[in-house]
Amino acid sequence: MKYVLKTGGMAVLAMLSILSCKQTVRELNPAVTPVSTLTAPANNASVKLEPSTPASVQFKWEPTQAIEGVLYEVAFDKTDGDFSKPFYKTVSDGLGVQPQLTLSHNDLKKIAALGGIGASSTGSVKWTVLASVAFNRQAGTSTRVLTMTRPAGFTELPDSLYLTGTATEGGDDVTKGIRLKKVEDGIFEVYTSLKGGTYRLTDRLTGTGKSYYIANDTIREGTSRTTLTGPAKTYRLRYDFNVASTQATEIQSIGLFMSAYNKEIGTLTYAGNGTWTAASIPVEFYPFSWGRDERYKFAVHTATGTEYMGSSNVNNNSPAGAPASYFYLQPVSNSQWDNTYKFDPSADLKKVKVDLFLRATAPYSHQVTVLK
Incomplete structure (x- = not known):
């Protein structure tokens, strides 16, 4: 009898617990109004990108009138686009909660490239803010234009780099290429000797890796080779893909x-x-x-x-x-x-x-x- 009473009491407590939990559940209100006021950067602002520095740009706006649970995304499109298919989107700071987005110059370099702005060129993109609650997404009613000047750097930075060719210590066998030390993202150096002959850079020793060559002290992508003449000398070679520059110190x-x-x-x-x-x-x-x-x-x-x-x-x-x-x-x-x-x-x-x-x-x- 005591066992039945004990079991029954536990069942009642469980039911009360379930009812109590159900009382705390409420539906999320999906209502959200579009973001209408962008505050920074100013419309038609110009930025000279310096991706090898810690410089950044903050995008800011007035919060939407959503009741709760709003997620912000900043969308980028070409200046003649309507944001129906933006070429780039990313959530705001704080995993989409804050009414601002901080983007480094390195991030903006990639966005500029996606927007059709070439290396060593100036161009413009358009941006707005998307606000969503659950499946209800509203595009901002205000847009702004941002003008960016890209340096002569690469958008996609190699993660590894090798030196190969008849002018190098490893010869023309790419599998014996001289590995460079990665000192920072996009920056490599090597202490090695070079002699008369040709050489190129590659990001892989096997397979179909990307190739680079040097022309007028600038790194360029392609299968061309750099030609050297004269006796062998020892160098510290430094390559910065952020700005496509190279430095050779004997x-x-x-x-x-x-x-x-x-x-x-x-x-x-x-x-x-x-x-x-x-x-x-x-x-x-x-x-x-x-x-x-x-x-x-x-x-x-x-x-x-x-x-x-x-x-x-x-x-x-x-x-x-x-x-x-x-x-x-x-x-x-x-x-x-x-x-x-x-x-x-x-x-x-x-x-x-x-x-x-x-x-x-x-x-x-x-x-x-x-x-x-």
């Missing part, structure tokens, strides 16, 4: 700079595959009154001047037991003492072998081996 040599002497105590020469090496450099720590100083970094001699590479840390301890990251390299200032490494204590009054690795497949780094 690396003449790399010196081992010892801080206490304020001079280079040895020279590394290029050995291929992004590697510089010195087989034997005599090392003698500098004798100060407080002890012997062992700090060093690297001087990179280019055709345009001397640059320095060293540690990300301003000051370092002994490398004994240090992780591999201790030896990582990055561009640093010409300060005599800052961003230096320390030799292993056993290197004092010995000779060392030094290898410097500027390869795309791993962090830029170096290795010092004390010779017996």
Whole structure:
């Protein structure tokens, strides 16, 4: 009997719970009025796009009179379009809730391209706001024109890049192409040598990848090749697809700079595959009154001047037991003492072998081996 009463009580409670839940359910009111007032940017505003910067543009409007649950989308169309088939749509900030949309210049570059504005060209698109609740969508009653100037960059940026051709270290076999390091979106660099011959860039080593070539210091898409003449030289090549620009810096040599002497105590020469090496450099720590100083970094001699590479840390301890990251390299200032490494204590009054690795497949780094 007690079991029946207990079960029955539980059933009553469950029914009350269900009825209580049903009382909280109400239908969504789908009524929504169109957005009628756009506030920013101004009509016929002009923007010079700089996609490699963090610059952005905010699109703003007065909220609609929808009761609740409104979703905003900004639609873009050509200036003679009627938004029946906009070429681009995206929800507003806050997953479509806020009456504003923030678009980076890189996003706007893509929108400009979809709207028919070519690289290194100026053109206009039209925009409005769509407001929806459930399946009820209302196009805005107001539109504005935005004029954009695109730089000489690419809309679709490669995610990987390789150098191939008779002028390269890998030769004309594309499967042996030289990989470039991706340093930022659309920006690649490589330390390598080039000789007389031809070369091109590709985003794949196999299959039907896209090809690029250099003409008048500008990156262009196509199967043409760039031709070089003269003896082999070592370079730092840098390609920026955001603005279609290229930079070639000749690396003449790399010196081992010892801080206490304020001079280079040895020279590394290029050995291929992004590697510089010195087989034997005599090392003698500098004798100060407080002890012997062992700090060093690297001087990179280019055709345009001397640059320095060293540690990300301003000051370092002994490398004994240090992780591999201790030896990582990055561009640093010409300060005599800052961003230096320390030799292993056993290197004092010995000779060392030094290898410097500027390869795309791993962090830029170096290795010092004390010779017996």
